[in-house]
Amino acid sequence: MIGRITGRILEKAMDLVLIDVSGVAYEIEIPHTTYDRLDEINGDVTLHTHMVVRQDAQLLYGFFSQKERELFRLLIKINKVGPKVAIAILSSVEIEAFIRCVQDKDIKTLNAIPGVGRVMAERLVVEIGNKLAQWETELPVVSNVTKDVVSDAESALVGLGFRPQEAARALAQIEAPGDEVEILIKQALKVLAA
Numbered sequence: 001m002i003g004r005i006t007g008r009i010l011e012k013a014m015d016l017v018l019i020d021v022s023g024v025a026y027e028i029e030i031p032h033t034t035y036d037r038l039d040e041i042n043g044d045v046t047l048h049t050h051m052v053v054r055q056d057a058q059l060l061y062g063f064f065s066q067k068e069r070e071l072f073r074l075l076i077k078i079n080k081v082g083p084k085v086a087i088a089i090l091s092s093v094e095i096e097a098f099i100r101c102v103q104d105k106d107i108k109t110l111n112a113i114p115g116v117g118r119v120m121a122e123r124l125v126v127e128i129g130n131k132l133a134q135w136e137t138e139l140p141v142v143s144n145v146t147k148d149v150v151s152d153a154e155s156a157l158v159g160l161g162f163r164p165q166e167a168a169r170a171l172a173q174i175e176a177p178g179d180e181v182e183i184l185i186k187q188a189l190k191v192l193a194a
Contacts, residue, residue: 031090092165094172
């Protein structure tokens with residue numbers, strides 16, 4: 001199995017990167033969160049990988065952090081969640097926001113992720129909620145007031161025409177969400193404009 005690849009970026013697209021390692025180019029499928037952190041073409045990169053061997057293909061999935069890869073591996077163990085859906089989940093929401101959604105049993109937000117219907121959202125909460133409990137202790141504590149503010153800000157951003165996953169990703173990148181919806185929306189708009 002190939003667990004990590006270090007090399008030079010030859011090509012990159014939103015869901016795929018081609019990395020040259022000593023003259024051999026590896027095609028690696030990636031989530032959008034990894035794409036956002038990649039250097040420009042010809043830059044060096046190290047990706048943590050997961051290899052899937054099927055009868056008709058050998059596929060590599062790459063992640064910028066080990067934590068992303070760990071979550072990917074947890075997700076693909078769930079019934080009806082394959083690599084494509086797991087990548088879609090990781091592309092749509094930051095790890096911390098996803099963990100909070102699962103721990104808070106926020107089916108509505110999980111259901112907004114492409115490829116995740118209501119039944120799958122419920123399955124995610126039930127099947128990996130316990131496994132993510134240890135990860136939750138590593139996250140900063142968020143009060144109920146802050147959760148409501150973030151939820152209101154996300155609804156406002158969707159009302160402004162952003163996709164739910166774009167809004168959630170932008171809000172997850174804000175380090176210290178305050179108690180005012182307006183300020184949070186302004187911060188999220190700055191993230192989205194960058």
